[in-house]
Amino acid sequence: MSHKTLKTMFFISFLLFFVTLWEHSFMGYLKDLVVLFHEICHAIATVLTGGVVERVSIHNNESGETIANPGKLKAAFVFVVSAGYIGSSVLGGLILYRGFSGKYEKQTLSILGILLLFATFQFSKSGNLAYSTGIVWGAIFLVIGVINRSASAMILVSLGTLISMYSVYDLLDFTGNIHSTDAGIFAYWLLKIPTSKGKPPSSVILLSYFIATIWSVISICILYLTLKKTFREDTSEILPELPVDRFPGEVTPEIAEWFISRGLDLNGKPLPQELISEFKNEG
Template identity: 35%
Template sequence: MPPPMLIHAAAAAASPRHARLARATATAATTTTSAVLLARRDLTVNDAQKVTLGIIAVYVVAIALLWNIPYVRGILWPFKMLVIAFHEFSHAFACVLTGGRVQSISLDPREGGVTHMLGGRNAVTLPAGYLGSSLIGALLTFAGFNINASKIASIVVGVAFLLTLWWGRRDWLTILTVLAAVGLLVGCWFIAHAEALRFVVLFIGVMSSLYSVWDICDDLILRKVNSSDASVFAQRYGGSSQCWGVIWSVISLGFMAAGIVAGIAAFPQSATQQREDSQHFIPTKF
């Protein structure tokens, strides 16, 4: 049996280690609790976000109705052309990123479009149209939860449109669509410190997300179009165009849901606070 002094010394040496372990455990528990509480707080929907979610729901219903009602569906035509421009821009952007060259972009009055490319990786450029436009829609939906974020998003979209305009400079419909879109965004900057811009950005985001999903379903599942991006993708990489259509649709809906959740988490400001912040960030008023 060791002498009492040795036992006391061992206990004294172990005591600081136990204290440090206890403090570390307590700190970890506090950090975990704080993270859980922060996550709960970030995903708590406030009044301003409830309004935004309600507007998104109204947009979804309105778009679904206008899409299928004869004679009034033309109301959505300018926005359809706009999201088709997103689709073609996504093809072009993916082509450039993978080492290809874009020759031209053209939009069809019958709600179609084509991007002429040389080179690039087809495994990336083919799905980029559908998935890119749905990702853009999700990002715009995310930005639509906040006025200042909508301002930033409108600048980015404007620059992207100018690139599209460069590639489509020989196509009059592309030129008119891009100029009309840029004009709409610029005009909304001057209404109530760009509060109107937030709702326009939100609508374009929802429209782009829904159009991407509907276009995939319409081309690949309902009508089984043989010349779609997915049919070419299936021919080159296997599977069926319908299978790829379902996969891309699920991904597109996932983008939209992620944009909404991220908007709730990132922008907890009240409507009043958003207006005040907007007055100090590139202030405008009409």
């Protein structure tokens, strides 16, 4: 069985596992982790654009929020508000790729654990669900990353699959209260309409769906490109370059003629019939 087939089966197995047990209670711990990564992407985007993050928090209903003051440039807000879903797609794809790479799995998981711990200490407050989630999972990643390579690879693949799936699956939330999602926040900002708890204007809803569609397409494209690169066969491993056999010793005209007269090359392999006929005609 080829490496490509094994990778595909492995990915599909994790995907079916998560989809089947998505509503199970123990999946809540994994959902909290994925939501935390989503919010951390917002926070990192804020810092990269010169903004200030006040706090990152997540809730038991699979929601979260990042309270931040983005940079002064208008493009900063666009980057920050889009970073949740787009950033999660990129992160999930990168983790999935590293899990399947067969190299540095322990180091990758350890670094991920350290970064998660750092982001948790930096952006969340003690006592918040985001704080406890980040500390526990960050410590788990760090310990396993130090101890076991196989377990590290399995965690990277499963986590990458989960984040990638969630970044697409969670877009279904857009069919509900879309004005309360990141797309809705973006729509309010673009239309320069103050947010309110009442019924949103139809213009906000329509623009929110348009934004959500764009994010969906981008997220799916990122996932597709990641899977394409991850599952691509490495032909250099399957078909290694073989050494070229050469005739031992000096090849004299008599030796060459002897081989050719018998329809063989200098390695004793049959020559093409056209080449044999050409030699006979010249002779």
